[in-house]
Amino acid sequence: MQTSTNWNVLIQGFLSLIWCQESINPKNQGKQVVELLSEFRAKNEGINPLNIGSMLSAAYLCFMYPQQSEFKKMDFSAVDVSHFNVVQGSSADSKYICRRIRNSLAHARFEITDNGFVFYDVRPDGSDEFKAEIKIEFFGDFLNNFFFEAKSQHFHRGVA
Incomplete structure (x- = not known):
């Protein structure tokens, strides 16, 4: 890391x-x-x-700017997480993976490799470790998918 x-x-x-x-x-x-x-x-x-820096900026904007309460309201079922390789922890569903990616970004527990991103998350007591990898080109697709799904849900809730 x-x-x-x-x-x-x-x-x-x-x-x-x-x-x-x-x-x-x-x-x-x-x-x-x-x-x-x-x-x-x-x-x-x-x-x-x-570039990789603009992709990371977009990740922070999508995952860190929304308040936790807004993030919890989102239905993640349409967010495609199929290109993540979950090495440690559960790959239960898209909500779980998105939450772990958010935590990873919030605590700066990630690394940028030649091939892509590696995200790490762990509870404060050291339990429930999570590690997921994704190639750069797929991370861009994931961010676009996440953004457009979040945007759609926001406006369908009637919030301007």
């Missing part, structure tokens, strides 16, 4: 926000996307706007 800040991930995530800012800058309105991307990569050591 990662024990210190991975500054590369932090930098990539923030550069994703810079990309958004540059994309809407009026001085760039006449440029094509391919030109903007080329300039962005040239200024930023070849980093793409969608």
Whole structure:
């Protein structure tokens, strides 16, 4: 498990926000996307706007920003968790896995590997250990699935 800040991930995530800012800058309105991307990569050591840092930012936004009470209201049955490889703990259902991912993010118990993410969770007394792995490309799909399901449920509850 990662024990210190991975500054590369932090930098990539923030550069994703810079990309958004540059994309809407009026001085760039006449440029094509391919030109903007080329300039962005040239200024930023070849980093793409969608990267591991932007994915982690999205994970925090989806899982950590909602209050626990809102998170508990959600029906997770439509959230696809089939690409998670649960190494330790139960793979009982999507609600269980989403709750454990939320805890992992909340306590910074995860690592980013060359292939993807590894999430860890454990109770304060050291029991009920959980470890799940997912490849990077599948984690992006999982985040999109989670986001759109949460959005749909929010608006179907009549909350604006």
